[in-house]
Amino acid sequence: MKRFLNFVWKEFLHILRDYRTLLILFGMPVAQVLLFGFAITNEIKDAKIAILDFSKDNVTKEISDKILSSGYFMLYENLQSPKDIEPAFRKGIIKEVIVFEPDFGKNLERTGTANIQLVADASDPNFANMVIGYTTSIIADYQSELSKGKTLPAMINPEIKMLYNPNLKSVFMFVPGLMSVILLLVSALMTSISITKEKELSTMEVLLVSPLNPFQIIVGKVIPYLFLSLVNSAAVLILAKYVFEVPTVGSLPLLIAESTLFLITSLSLGILISTISNNQQTAMMISLGALMLPTIILSGYIFPIENMPVVLQILSNIIPAKWYIRIVKGIMLKGVSFDYIWKETIILLGMTLFFITLSIKKFKIRLE
């Protein structure tokens, strides 16, 4: 045991000494979370709009106030005539112009209908769509308030509710994916590199000749990275919670247990890679090419699996991260209990056992 602890300590020294790698290991997750959270966003916040009000009555004022107080929109300017609309967009600042027809309030009172025009800058079609969608639902909301006191006409308003992500926050979607990529990267890539490094420098021979047994060597190599990855995933969770207000709805112990399982899957993959590669470059290429890329593309991290061709959908089943992402989404966002994710858990467990058996076999062959 003392021998083993001594070995683990040496591994920590290696990691601590290589401060550049350490910086990447800890800096990368933080940078990614912040990047995805702030820069790559598809939600609307304070979008600048202009209003062209031909009517200027109480109703149009109420609707304008409602839209502007929603938090999604900010009034940039009031326009005076239709010919101002184009120049306003040209400046590239405003995303939408709302036009109320003359006598808007009167028309609504007398005939029950009134016209409003929404003009959006569709040079960014996705964003334009969202802007229109948000505005329409605010107006619909106003409409329903208006018709509340009256018995007739009973207006039917479609109510849109976004389950699990009421504000359509994109952070919600990428946190689980990011966790899996970080855990995979740190565990698989770093372990495979650290084991092949010993092979390359031929210190592995010396270790094998020493009283340490191969099992102790492998486990000793893995433990520091297990520890690092746990710290990393905690960092992602804390950032997600306090910077982006992504709550963990479900049980935290369950999340930690499932994450540890996925960690062991990744670590066993790392060991497997190290047994088939003879130098650090090969190990890195295999980890990045054969592990990271399919994980990012096929796990549902960025591209929804449901939209893929059938072949790729089937292929995605062999990606461990796919199952882990499902588990994390379930626990974090929906707060499900183990009853709902036991299937995914068993699949991960099976994969882990498979990789461990395979790498032990490979490792023994190499020793011969």
Add this chain to the structure above:
Amino acid sequence: MEDRYIISAKDLTKKFGSFTAVDKISFEVEPGEIFGFLGANGAGKTTAMRMLCGLSIPTSGKATVAGFDVYKQTESIKKNIGYMSQKFSLYEDLTVKENIGFYGGVYGLSKQQRKEKTEFLIDLLKIQDARNKLIKELPLGWKQKLAFSIAIIHEPKIVFLDEPTGGVDPITRRQFWDMIYEAADRQVTVFVTTHYMDEAEYCGRISMMVDGRIAALDTPAKLKEQFGVGTMHEVFVKLARPQSA
């Protein structure tokens, strides 16, 4: 097998598929002897050594190292031997002190023992100023001497050196051999493979390996006499390239 030998091998064989890397080698080594294993690359030196270190299980034959069987007692063998390979077995990104501490710990020295050993080695090698330097900052010759000192840090009965002096200048090599002699004086058996023929002269006895077999085994002086030549180099050439050449 007799107990007075620290290493004894009888018909030791290792096959990889149909290729026979080591073919029925037999020899004995006495305690405190410096035993040289010579041969061209691919002659089977390293494979033979790996079997004796417990790294590789023989295909057939018998062998004991420090009284332990190479088939069944590899763990006991590992505790009683030291090992240094052709590349330096030190960690470049750790300091001198950390390397000594790590290997001391691997061989089960207590904290106190490790501390004493560290001070002792630093004094011995006269590297007081370098104790907290990373290994990669040290000159080659220092690293080599340190590697050897670490290989015998746990005072093993036998130390295996696999081409230990590759790539260093003759003066450093000479100093390195002085360390080997000192170890042998303390009754540490030294088992060394090499292909430097001048080094062969330093060994007590030499076994010449050709194509997996031991072609000759004796003291350097007797080998030279037997082949009627003046240097070990010529002995080697005669053995490795027989009449056909």
